[in-house]
Amino acid sequence: MRSPWTWAALAVVTAVCGALLHAVAGGDTSRPLSAAEARRLTLTRLRTARDGPAAMTVRAPLPGGTAVIRAVVDEHRHRAVGWFDTGDAAERGLLAWDTGGLAVARPRTDGSAAPLTRPASLAQAVAEAGRLRRGVWIRRSYGPASLDTALRLTLSPLARPARRHVGEDHIGGRDYDVFSAPPSLRYWIDRTGGLRRVREDLDDDRAIEVDMTGARVRPGVPDGPWATGRPVNQPTTPAS
Template sequence: MRSPWTWAALAVVAGVCGTLPFAVGGGGDPRPLSAAEARRMARTRFEAYRDSPEQVTVQAPLPGGTAVIRAVVDEHRHRAVGWFDTGDAAERGLLAWDGTGLSIARPRIDGSAGPLAKPASLAEAVRDAARVKPGAWIRRQYGPASLDTALRLTLSLAAARPDSTRLLTRSGPRHLGEDRIDGRTYDVFSAPPPTPTPDESPLTYWIDRAGHLRRVRSDLDDDRTILVDVTGERVQPGVPDGPWAGLKRSG
C-alpha cells in the first residue's frame, strides 16, 4: 500500500515555518533537479523502506540543550525504540514511539521504574527495552515540542513503493550541491516546499548515488535545527513489542 506521506507532506509534519542557509560544496547555486536526480530522489523513500529496520541518530533542540536519540526504526511497523540522553543523568532513559505518540521508561535492573545506567550500545538499549515491565513505560501523545517533531519525522522517511518522478519534479525540489559525511560524497536536495509558493523548503536531504538516504535536516523557525542521521546499520533483533504492552498514559 502506498504511504500517505508525500515529499511536501514531510515538510508539513516538520512543523516549521522558516529555513536557514547552509554551505555545501561542488554544485554552485541551487537548481532544479536533472531527470536522473529526480528518478533517484523518487526512489529514496522506497530504498529506506527496503533497508528498514535501521539505526538512526537524532539530534533535537531542547531549552538550554540538545536531546540525542539513538534508536532502531522499523518503517514497516511504524515503530521505533532507543535511548535518549540530554546530558543530564536525571533526564535520560529508554524511548519508544509510533505514529500516535511516545513512551519513556527509566527502569531499574529488575524492570521497575527508576534510574537507568547509560547502555553501552544501542543493541543493549533495545534489549533493555524488551525486558522493561509494561508499567514502567509512561505514554503520551505528540505535542509541539521539537523532540516530538523529530520523532515523527523519523517515521515518515519511507514508502512501500517509489514516488512518482513526474509529480516529484513538478513539486519543486532543488539540488543544493554536494557534501561529504564520513568520507563519502552525497548530493544535497531540498524537499518540495509544503505549499505551492516560492518559499524554500524547511527540509534538506543527503542522498547517495544509489538513492539511499544518509541525513535529513529540518530547519525550525527559531534558528534551531533537527538532524536525523541514518547510519544504515542493522540492530538485532529489531524493535521489540514490549513498549506497546500495557501502556500507561500520562497527561
C-alpha cells in the same frame, strides 16, 4: 534540566550546529531536479523502506542543550525504540514512539524518575526495552516541541518529496547531493540512492537532524513497549 514531559511546553532556543552547507551558503546553486535525480529519489524511497529496521541518531535542540536519541526505527510498523540523553544524568533513559505518541521507561514501581545506566550499545538498549513490562512506560501524545517533531520525522523521513537540488556535501568520506523539500526539509543522498541525513530547519536558524548510520539492529523494534499492540500513547488500565 526538565523532564521530557515538559518539553512540549518549552520554546526551542538552541541550534543544532550540524553541517551547514558551504555549497548553498549563497543560495545560488539551487536548481530543479534532473530526470536522473528524480529517479534516484524514487530509488531512495524504495531502499529506505527495504533496509529497515534501521539505526538512527537524532539530535533535537532543547533549552540549554541538545537531546540525542540513538534508536532503531521500523518504518513498516511505524515504531521505534531507543535511548535518549540530554546531557543530564537525571534526564536520560529508554524511549519508545509510534505515530500516536511517545513513552519513557520509568522502572520504579512508585512511578518516580529512575534514570537507567547508559547501555553499552544500541542493541543492548533495544534488548532492555523488550524485557520491560508495558506498565513501566509513561506515555503522552505528541506536542509542538522539537523533540516530538524529530521523533515523528524518523518514522517517515521521506514523507515530503524533494523538489530541488540545493548543493553537495561530504560526510564520512562519501559525497552526497543535497535536495530540498518544502517548506524546510533537506535530504543528503549518495550517488546510489542511499539516504544519509535528514535535516528540518526550525525558526531562527535552529534545526533537527536525523542521521542514518547504516547499521541494522536485530531483531529490530521489540514489542515490549506496546505489549497488547495498542498505540504507545494509550494509557494503561490502573491495577485494581
